[in-house]
Amino acid sequence: MTTVAIALAERISLISESSTMKVAAAADKLRRQGVDVVDFGAGEPDFPTPDNIKEAAVQALRDNFTKYTPAGGTQELKEAICERHAKDYGTAYKTNECIVTVGGKHVIFNLMQVLVNPGDEVVIPVPYWVTYKDVVNYAGGKCVFVDTDEDAGFTLTAGMIAPHLTSRTKIVLINSPSNPSGGVLSREEFEKIYQLTSSRGIFLMTDECYCRFLYDEEPFSIAAMPGGKENVIVAGSLSKTYAMTGWRIGFGLAPAPVISAIGKLQSHMTSNPTSIAQKAAVEALRGPQESVGVMLAEYRRRRDYVIARLRAMSGVKINEPKGAFYAYPNISVAFGKNGIHSAMDFSEKLLDQAKVAVVPGEAFGTDKHVRISYATSMEELKRGLDRIETFLKELR
Ligand SMILES: Cc1ncc(COP(=O)(O)O)c(C=O)c1O
Numbered sequence: 001m002t003t004v005a006i007a008l009a010e011r012i013s014l015i016s017e018s019s020t021m022k023v024a025a026a027a028d029k030l031r032r033q034g035v036d037v038v039d040f041g042a043g044e045p046d047f048p049t050p051d052n053i054k055e056a057a058v059q060a061l062r063d064n065f066t067k068y069t070p071a072g073g074t075q076e077l078k079e080a081i082c083e084r085h086a087k088d089y090g091t092a093y094k095t096n097e098c099i100v101t102v103g104g105k106h107v108i109f110n111l112m113q114v115l116v117n118p119g120d121e122v123v124i125p126v127p128y129w130v131t132y133k134d135v136v137n138y139a140g141g142k143c144v145f146v147d148t149d150e151d152a153g154f155t156l157t158a159g160m161i162a163p164h165l166t167s168r169t170k171i172v173l174i175n176s177p178s179n180p181s182g183g184v185l186s187r188e189e190f191e192k193i194y195q196l197t198s199s200r201g202i203f204l205m206t207d208e209c210y211c212r213f214l215y216d217e218e219p220f221s222i223a224a225m226p227g228g229k230e231n232v233i234v235a236g237s238l239s240k241t242y243a244m245t246g247w248r249i250g251f252g253l254a255p256a257p258v259i260s261a262i263g264k265l266q267s268h269m270t271s272n273p274t275s276i277a278q279k280a281a282v283e284a285l286r287g288p289q290e291s292v293g294v295m296l297a298e299y300r301r302r303r304d305y306v307i308a309r310l311r312a313m314s315g316v317k318i319n320e321p322k323g324a325f326y327a328y329p330n331i332s333v334a335f336g337k338n339g340i341h342s343a344m345d346f347s348e349k350l351l352d353q354a355k356v357a358v359v360p361g362e363a364f365g366t367d368k369h370v371r372i373s374y375a376t377s378m379e380e381l382k383r384g385l386d387r388i389e390t391f392l393k394e395l396r
């Protein structure tokens with residue numbers, strides 16, 4: 001067979017495949033071969049979507065709500081998003097400041113496309129969610145990475161950000177609670193960062209994907225600050241909050257010109273998010289919210305178990321996650337043993353020898369950590385952590 005060289009557009013070389021998706025594929029391949037893999041790679045709730053939400057989608061089907069909707073989402077859903085955000089956080093968005101997207105990833109991609117010019121800088125704290133770097137690069141922007149303090153739970157301060165701001169800084173992007181570290185920015189520090197960015201005309205983008213999953217603090221949105229609507233951009237998602245990863249509903253809250261620019265882009269790209277998923281999303285946002293608390297309580301129970309187990313493993317350093325459902329242990333104690341010199345080596349050997357899938361820290365900008373998702377059952381957590389413990393003990 002001859003291989004034909006295909007000249008792909010240069011811009012596609014600016015991004016690489018999501019490494020979290022790669023881990024999922026490697027674990028899945030083993031599983032299909034009949035191997036008993038414990039999967040800590042998946043960043044999605046193991047809970048089913050609550051019944052009332054599923055019922056709303058079924059009803060939408062019965063009602064033949066199966067046609068195009070406006071590209072930026074139905075008026076009904078935009079109203080429900082603004083209402084929920086107002087109830088939860090005290091904001092006052094109008095529907096022309098809101099857009100519905102095909103998941104949270106989509107809104108972040110679109111925001112970068114409509115805001116970032118070639119050479120514009122986007123400040124991103126490390127560790128960061130895997131997608132940020134690629135979507136900024138794809139828009140022609142420049143990522144400016146800011147280290148956080150691992151010893152203090154990967155904390156970030158306004159003082160750490162300030163030296164990285166330049167005349168080209170367009171956006172400071174904050175994800176709290178953080179994927180992958182579970183770190184949470186205190187309200188006080190978030191407000192200081194807001195003062196810093198808004199005083200310099202820089203957008204503060206807040207990825208609120210895990211906002212409802214906080215263990216110690218009450219959920220808040222920095223968009224509720226006075227002047228927040230002009231200076232803050234919210235990237236939101238229903239994926240984790242309502243266990244709706246497959247439904248693909250996210251949203252953006254931003255100044256109206258930003259929203260209408262995304263609307264234009266979306267009108268030529270995806271058109272509307274799936275009509276019946278939009279009806280389900282209205283029910284998620286307006287219906288009973290108890291399921292969120294039930295999930296949070298279960299995540300807390302699992303977090304406590306995972307952290308206690310990791311703390312008992314000699315040489316492993318771990319910060320207690322304050323939100324989301326990930327633990328991000330420093331596993332550099334394994335370096336120099338069994339040919340392991342990086343988190344990537346560690347993850348490959350762990351999957352190969354102990355049949356446990358974790359995501360290597362390189363995906364998130366650090367090379368001494370792995371991400372363990374505890375959005376899985378206690379039984380699976382026990383099985384996987386037993387294997388990790390044995391793997392570490394047997395390293396020579
Ligand atoms: C930090 C963060 N933001 C946004 C998303 C986007 O999620 P989705 O596209 O499923 O809404 C994810 C998903 O893993 C995430 O971890």
